[in-house]
Amino acid sequence: xxxxxxxxxxxxxxxxxxxxxxxxxxxxxxxxxxxxxxxxxxxxxxxxxxxxxxxxxxxxxxxxxxxxxxxxxxxxxxxxxxxxxxxxxxxxxxxxxxxxxxxxxxxxxxxxxxxxxxxxxxxxxxxxxxxxxxxxxxxxxxxxxxxxxxxxxxxxxxxxxxxxxxxxxxxxxxxxxxxxxxxxxxxxxxxxxxxxxxxxxxxxxxxxxxxxxxxxxxxxxxxxxxxxxxxxxxxxxxxxxxxxxxxxxxxxxxxxxxxxxxxxxxxxxxxxx
Amino acid sequence: xxxxxxxxxxxxxxxxxxxxxxxxxxxxxxxxxxxxxxxxxxxxxxxxxxxxxxxxxxxxxxxxxxxxxxxxxxxxxxxxxxxxxxxxxxxxxxxxxxxxxxxxxxxxxxxxxxxxxxxxxxxxxxxxxxxxxxxxxxxxxxxxxxxxxxxxxxxxxxxxxxxxxxxxxxxxxxxxxxxxxxxxxxxxxxxxxxxxxxxxxxxxxxxxxxxxxxxxxxxxxxxxxxxxxxxxxxxxxxxxxxxxxxxxxxxxxxxxxxxxxxxx
Ligand SMILES: Nc1ncnc2c1ncn2[C@@H]1O[C@H](COP(=O)(O)OP(=O)(O)OP(=O)(O)O)[C@@H](O)[C@H]1O
Ligand SMILES: [Mg+2]
Numbered sequence: 001x002x003x004x005x006x007x008x009x010x011x012x013x014x015x016x017x018x019x020x021x022x023x024x025x026x027x028x029x030x031x032x033x034x035x036x037x038x039x040x041x042x043x044x045x046x047x048x049x050x051x052x053x054x055x056x057x058x059x060x061x062x063x064x065x066x067x068x069x070x071x072x073x074x075x076x077x078x079x080x081x082x083x084x085x086x087x088x089x090x091x092x093x094x095x096x097x098x099x100x101x102x103x104x105x106x107x108x109x110x111x112x113x114x115x116x117x118x119x120x121x122x123x124x125x126x127x128x129x130x131x132x133x134x135x136x137x138x139x140x141x142x143x144x145x146x147x148x149x150x151x152x153x154x155x156x157x158x159x160x161x162x163x164x165x166x167x168x169x170x171x172x173x174x175x176x177x178x179x180x181x182x183x184x185x186x187x188x189x190x191x192x193x194x195x196x197x198x199x200x201x202x203x204x205x206x207x208x209x210x211x212x213x214x215x216x217x218x219x220x221x222x223x224x225x226x227x228x229x230x231x232x233x234x235x236x237x238x239x240x241x242x243x244x245x246x247x248x249x250x251x252x253x254x255x256x257x258x259x260x261x262x263x264x265x266x267x268x269x270x271x272x273x
Numbered sequence: 274x275x276x277x278x279x280x281x282x283x284x285x286x287x288x289x290x291x292x293x294x295x296x297x298x299x300x301x302x303x304x305x306x307x308x309x310x311x312x313x314x315x316x317x318x319x320x321x322x323x324x325x326x327x328x329x330x331x332x333x334x335x336x337x338x339x340x341x342x343x344x345x346x347x348x349x350x351x352x353x354x355x356x357x358x359x360x361x362x363x364x365x366x367x368x369x370x371x372x373x374x375x376x377x378x379x380x381x382x383x384x385x386x387x388x389x390x391x392x393x394x395x396x397x398x399x400x401x402x403x404x405x406x407x408x409x410x411x412x413x414x415x416x417x418x419x420x421x422x423x424x425x426x427x428x429x430x431x432x433x434x435x436x437x438x439x440x441x442x443x444x445x446x447x448x449x450x451x452x453x454x455x456x457x458x459x460x461x462x463x464x465x466x467x468x469x470x471x472x473x474x475x476x477x478x479x480x481x482x483x484x485x486x487x488x489x490x491x492x493x494x495x496x497x498x499x500x501x502x503x504x505x506x507x508x509x510x511x512x513x514x515x516x517x518x519x520x521x522x523x524x525x526x527x528x529x530x531x532x533x534x535x536x537x
Contacts, residue, residue: 171330172360176374176425177350186373190364267364267405 038237047073047241072226073245079222080211081249083139087146088207092200094147095154099196102155103162104188116155124149124210128217142214149210150203157199161192194268197261204257208250223249276339277429277461278304278327283336285322285487296322297333298486306428309455309462311472311479313515315523317535319487320465321433327463328354328431340429350374353422357434359414361406367417368393368402374425392420396450412443416450423454432464436471448474452499469515473508474501479515484522485529491518 020040026032027039034042050073057067069075102109102116124145131141165188173187215224223246230238285297296319304310312320325331327338329348338345340352348354361370368389375385393399396416406414415435422430436444452475455462466472472479473495481490493515497507529535 168356168358168360169362171348172354172356172362173373174330174348175328175350175352175354176377176421178373178377182377186377187362190362193364267366267407269363269407 035234035236038240042237043240043244046235046237047244050238050241050245073241076221076223076226076242077245077249079219080215080224080246083142083146083211083214083222084204084207084253086139087143087211088150088204090143091147091150091207092154092203095151095199095203096158096196099155099158099199100162100189100192103159103192104184109159116152120152120156124206125213128214131214132218137218139219141218142211145214146207146210149206153202153206154196154199157195157202158192161195161199162188164195165191194265197264201254201257201261204253205250208253212246276303277306277308277341278302278463279337279339280323280327281337281339283323283326283333283338285319285326285331286334295486297326298488300336300487300489302480302489302492304461304463306461307459309464309475309477311476312463312465312482313467313469313472313479313519314482314487314490315467315484315519315526317526317529318482318484318522320467320482322487323482324354324431324433324463324465327429328352350378350425351427352429352431353425353427355415355418355422355430355432355435357437359406359411359418361414361417361421363406366403366405367398367409370406370417371398371420371424374421388424392423395423395454396420410443411439412447415439415447419451419454423458428461430460430462432462434465434467437466437468444471449500451475467519469512469519470503473497473511473515474503481515481518482522484525485535490522 023037024040027034027037027042038046051071053067053070054072055067055070057064062070098112102112127145127148128141131144135141135144169187169191170183173183178187211222212224215222216228219225223242227239227242227246230236230242280300280302283297283300284295287294287296300323312323314320322331326333327340327345329345329352345352362373365373371392372385372389375388380388389402390399393402396419398413398416398420401409401413401417406417409417418435436447439447448471451462454460464472464475476495479491479493479495481493482488483490493511495511497505497511501508503509503512526535
């Protein structure tokens, strides 16, 4: 990994800071209606209030930590991340074995592929009506939608990963006495991990998009729910605070996944360490 | 001494659109146990096809191949293969690559570790044991590949242009190392190359193949005592003699190329 220097941090901060300054100036000058575009300071203030617990600390009825984490923003974040995780797990756990099977058996590939190709272009959003019909309201329809969003990227990449395993590794393994099971577990699976992990990364990104949408229709907490709720009260500062939170979580998740990938693929060419 | 490898009346044809390629025709070849044999010839003459048939990766169209008296039906650890492309598993460290063949046999961990250490020592890889293949030079990678097949203790080594991608100096030092290992362990080796010099430096016998169909053109015994010096008369005489044979086949290859018959 590249070393982080003060110079690179300063350089990276330049454009975001300038944007904030211009935005603040535009608001302070009164060039825009504060309901339409609140100033960055107003957004920051709201974001802080959104983060803080709603009630006073009461040692009799709760622990300090429980109180400190009782703010709306934290509850919403936990709700959204929980749905992303569950949805991704359901989608990924179904996609991985199916992808491995379809990648390694031509017969299964020929049977399954037409169905996959028909279903794949349907955006997860289009499943919303069906998800409510099937699962009602609450977490289940949201997790269903997220699972669909995560399923296809993981599936498609897993299939490609298995199909692209270089034949020379298979020949070398057979020559060294490996049977089918060993070849699958110790050759095909690791050789396919670069593809699988890039599918995981795309899948988690999709899950994160779908969670916001699903919260706008099916549940009554979460970051997606909160910004839609704020619109009903014309709280534009809260809308933007919520959006920024979504953006920061997205960034953090992607950075985390990419760190895990770099570790798992430390043997792979073309990664900067 | 018994024959380690017997190749009897082997033919190999590949179907291609609108016909077939006769890659091997009527190959008869016996390799004694402990012999070092080079297969020599221009590109496309069937060297890899023959080696792959001995390795068991592909079956001849007709004819039989016996290794230690038993017909070859598939690949197996009694015939260790070293590939030009190294074929190391990039997700395994050097030590894990070398241990792979022993690991899948289910040997006890301590025994594997000991054997791996001996091999890493032998091929001067000790400091590199925890590196991944991507962090090694070509010469180092090929050392790992050699250690990996030696781990199996197979009596036969099959090597398909193993040093073809290496620079001249690295190549020479690996050739010396291979000769040392061969003399020490008494392996039977079939070594494919299209370098005349390499074949004279290494082999007990050089088998020159013809281009399409692939047949045995000449089977030459090399009687020059080792270590062989490319400056001596005997070396250069043999080199000239082989060059004439190989160039004849090279010209047939080029003629086929110009006639648009091949893209080899
Ligand atoms: N799978 C195949 N299908 C069709 N033709 C093939 C196939 N494999 C090899 N051939 C042909 O068989 C002939 C022998 O090929 P082979 O790879 O054994 O040559 P080689 O002597 O190893 O050449 P090189 O020095 O380039 O490795 C060539 O003319 C090649 O075009
Ligand atoms: Mg070849």
